[in-house]
Amino acid sequence: MDGNGRWAEGRGVPRSAGHRAGGRAVERVVTAAPAAGIRVLTLYAFSSDNWSRPMPEVATLMHLFAGYLRSERERAVANGVAIEVLGRRDRLSEALRREITATEAATAGGARLLLRLAVDYSARDALLGAAHLVAEETAPPDRARFADLVALATHGRPGTPPVDLLIRTGGEQRLSDFLLWECAYAELFFLDLMWPEFSPGVLDDVLARFRTRERRFGALPASASRGHLHLIRR
Numbered sequence: 001m002d003g004n005g006r007w008a009e010g011r012g013v014p015r016s017a018g019h020r021a022g023g024r025a026v027e028r029v030v031t032a033a034p035a036a037g038i039r040v041l042t043l044y045a046f047s048s049d050n051w052s053r054p055m056p057e058v059a060t061l062m063h064l065f066a067g068y069l070r071s072e073r074e075r076a077v078a079n080g081v082a083i084e085v086l087g088r089r090d091r092l093s094e095a096l097r098r099e100i101t102a103t104e105a106a107t108a109g110g111a112r113l114l115l116r117l118a119v120d121y122s123a124r125d126a127l128l129g130a131a132h133l134v135a136e137e138t139a140p141p142d143r144a145r146f147a148d149l150v151a152l153a154t155h156g157r158p159g160t161p162p163v164d165l166l167i168r169t170g171g172e173q174r175l176s177d178f179l180l181w182e183c184a185y186a187e188l189f190f191l192d193l194m195w196p197e198f199s200p201g202v203l204d205d206v207l208a209r210f211r212t213r214e215r216r217f218g219a220l221p222a223s224a225s226r227g228h229l230h231l232i233r234r
């Protein structure tokens with residue numbers, strides 16, 4: 001969700017206004033996601049490296065996260081949205097931790113959409129955590145087991161799905177320590193628009209482009225695996 005700051009600067013308003021506009025974009029996208037066929041949506045809200053931002057900006061973001069969880073809880077339950085928060089909790093305020101616990105408990109039964117908010121999240125730290133857990137395993141883990149260890153290190157539960165589609169707004173083309181294991185075969189889309197400009201229409205457009213991508217997972221294209229008959233026809 002990159003570009004809140006530049007969106008604000010472009011309008012001559014404080015960065016905090018950009019983050020609030022980003023919060024409204026979150027609400028629009030979460031509302032639209034189930035009908036667009038999305039079952040799991042992970043939003044990168046605050047990376048572990050974002051602690052290096054000025055304290056007033058960090059405080060604004062933490063306040064927004066707590067407010068979002070508090071105000072969206074009931075709507076999430078009504079709409080079948082389960083909310084879970086990824087990342088470290090020990091550096092979050094007691095008040096934010098309380099909102100997270102209450103929201104996760106209240107929305108746990110949601111079956112239409114799993115909304116995962118990454119707060120104080122670092123993929124490299126999750127991989128380090130998983131590597132520590134390997135020491136407790138009785139045998140070297142295979143990929144499926146290691147994926148569970150990464151999930152355990154990320155949010156205390158196994159079963160994180162691989163990412164199919166990753167969208168980054170704000171014009172930068174990098175992953176910035178986000179879901180590095182889970183994105184092994186993700187299709188990447190980098191958009192020049194700023195996060196507050198993201199809308200359900202943009203999501204639909206990206207999904208349409210995603211559906212045209214041939215996902216080969218290292219295998220040959222479907223046409224090539226049909227063999228020489230295909231070549232003769234051409």
Ligand code: FPP
Nearest residue numbers: 001002003004005006019022023026045068
């Ligand atoms: C990166 O853009 C964005 C963030 C570090 C914060 C993302 C937070 C929100 C969208 C607020 C609402 C979120 C929830 C879950 C309610 P940036 O500020 O670094 O933008 P810039 O690169 O233009 O400066």
